[in-house]
Amino acid sequence: MTRDQKIYRFAHWLACFIVAATFLSGYHKLLRPDDFALAVYRFHLLPDVWVNPVAIYLPWLEVGVAFCLLFVPRVRVAALWIALALLVLFTGGIAVNLIRGTAFGCGCFGASPAAKPMEWMNVARNGALVLLVFLALYGKRKSAG
Amino acid sequence: MGTTLKRAGMILLVSGVVAVVANTVHPRRIPWVQSWSNHVEARAREAGVRVMPLSVALEARARFVDARPREEFERGRIPAALSVPLGEWEDAFALLADLVESNGPMVLYCGNRDCDDALLLALEIQTFGGTNLFLYSDGFEAWEEHGGPVER
Numbered sequence: 001m002t003r004d005q006k007i008y009r010f011a012h013w014l015a016c017f018i019v020a021a022t023f024l025s026g027y028h029k030l031l032r033p034d035d036f037a038l039a040v041y042r043f044h045l046l047p048d049v050w051v052n053p054v055a056i057y058l059p060w061l062e063v064g065v066a067f068c069l070l071f072v073p074r075v076r077v078a079a080l081w082i083a084l085a086l087l088v089l090f091t092g093g094i095a096v097n098l099i100r101g102t103a104f105g106c107g108c109f110g111a112s113p114a115a116k117p118m119e120w121m122n123v124a125r126n127g128a129l130v131l132l133v134f135l136a137l138y139g140k141r142k143s144a145g
Numbered sequence: 146m147g148t149t150l151k152r153a154g155m156i157l158l159v160s161g162v163v164a165v166v167a168n169t170v171h172p173r174r175i176p177w178v179q180s181w182s183n184h185v186e187a188r189a190r191e192a193g194v195r196v197m198p199l200s201v202a203l204e205a206r207a208r209f210v211d212a213r214p215r216e217e218f219e220r221g222r223i224p225a226a227l228s229v230p231l232g233e234w235e236d237a238f239a240l241l242a243d244l245v246e247s248n249g250p251m252v253l254y255c256g257n258r259d260c261d262d263a264l265l266l267a268l269e270i271q272t273f274g275g276t277n278l279f280l281y282s283d284g285f286e287a288w289e290e291h292g293g294p295v296e297r
Contacts, residue, residue, distance in 0.1 A: 033168065033175045038258075041181050048181040056175065057164045064160035078152035103201045113199035113283040114291045 005143045012139030015132045016076060019083050020066035022129060025109055029059035032111050039107025043093050044100075062086065077140060084133045091126040094118050185261045189280045194267045197252065202281040203293055207250035210241075212262040213285065223254070223288060224296040231255075231262040234269050245275045257284040 001009075029036040037055035040046065046054060061082070068079035094106050098120060105115035106122055168174050181187055186196050197205065209226035211218050218228040227244075229237045244251055251270070253263040267278045281288075289295055 030167070032173060033171065034173055037175055037179070041184065042186070049178055051181055052175050052177055052179050056168045056177070057161060060164035060167060061157065061160040064156050064163065068156055075152045075156060078149045079156060081149065082153055082156055103195075103197045105198070105200065112291070113287045114203070115198075116200055117198070 001143075008139040009143035010139075012136050012143055015136035015139065016069040016080070019080070019129060019132055019136065020069040023062040023066040023069075023083070026059065026062055028110055029055075029107070030063070033059075035111035036107060039105070039111060042102070042104045042107075043097055045093055045096065058086075077137065080133050080136050080140075084130065087126050087130050087133065091123055091130070094122050094126070098123070185258070185264050186280075186282055188261070189264050189267070189282070192264070192268055192271065193276075194264065194271075195279045196282050197279050199281070199283040199287050199291055199293070202252060202254075202283070202288070205250070205252055205279070205281075207252045207279065208244060209281070210244075210251055210253045210263075210266065211285070212253055212255045212266040213260075217256065217285075221285070221289060221295045221297050223285065224294050226254075226296075229266060231266050234266055238273075241270055241275075242273060245270065245273060248277055250277045250279060251275065252279045252281050254281040254284055254288075257286045258282060260284060 033055055036059065037052050040055045040058075041051045065079045065083050065086070068075045069083070072079075090106075090108070097104075097118060103117050106118040107115075108122065168177075189196050209223045211222050211226040211228050212231050213228075214230050215228060215233075218226075218230070222228070227237070227240060229241065234241070253267050253270075255262040263284075264280055267275070267280060270278060
């Protein structure tokens with residue numbers, strides 16, 4: 001393996017680690033599904049019937065993706081593509097609500113009622129995470145030669 | 146690409162199975178389908194009452210109106226809140242009418258996220274012209290729990 005390939009591999013691992021850590025830091029959604037369902041409802045983007053299934057499924061999908069990014073190298077690229085899709089969906093949902101005007105937080109990392117309302121900084125943060133996912137995918141491709 | 150798609154499908158599927166099992170055994174499990182249109186916040190939106198969470202209520206410069214029963218109000222309240230228990234709102238009609246006349250923002254609250262006394266009071270206030278109405282949906286319990294100032 002050349003020096004460049006080692007650097008690309010390190011960038012790939014680091015980006016995967018940061019994305020996984022970000023997804024895992026939303027663990028409160030697993031502990032309080034009722035609060036997370038309310039957060040999903042407050043986006044006003046889904047029909048009633050989809051709110052709870054999405055609130056039940058999404059946190060486990062995030063954990064599944066994070067687990068694969070950290071511990072299952074064989075499926076890391078697939079997990080990165082799912083992470084990318086999730087981040088695009090989350091960012092779109094936040095942007096739509098910011099344009100509409102909302103007083104509520106995004107519920108991304110905590111369900112406290114004292115959490116600050118969502119803001120464009122949330123979109124910027126997710127944009128940075130999307131770039132990290134692309135970096136991880138690029139690093140994987142380049143490190144493979 | 147085909148392999149990546151298959152692997153992504155496996156992650157989606159396994160996560161789904163884990164989610165189903167977890168929600169079955171979770172002490173705080175939620176129903177798979179819930180009528181969100183009956184939720185107090187949905188009813189407020191439908192009625193044109195704007196909803197605010199604790200983070201916004203803590204910063205609000207508005208007149209708070211407490212819709213809880215008088216004895217709960219006496220035990221603790223948001224500072225300078227006006228007590229208008231839902232069942233006795235007609236007794237406070239003159240005060241409420243003055244507030245409506247001034248067109249200043251009114252923030253109504255009750256005990257917690259599940260109560261609807263504050264919303265029902267807002268609907269009564271709308272009948273005599275109240276438009277600048279907000280529902281503080283997290284209620285007094287969250288206010289007190291998260292360190293909001295309390296008057297006793």
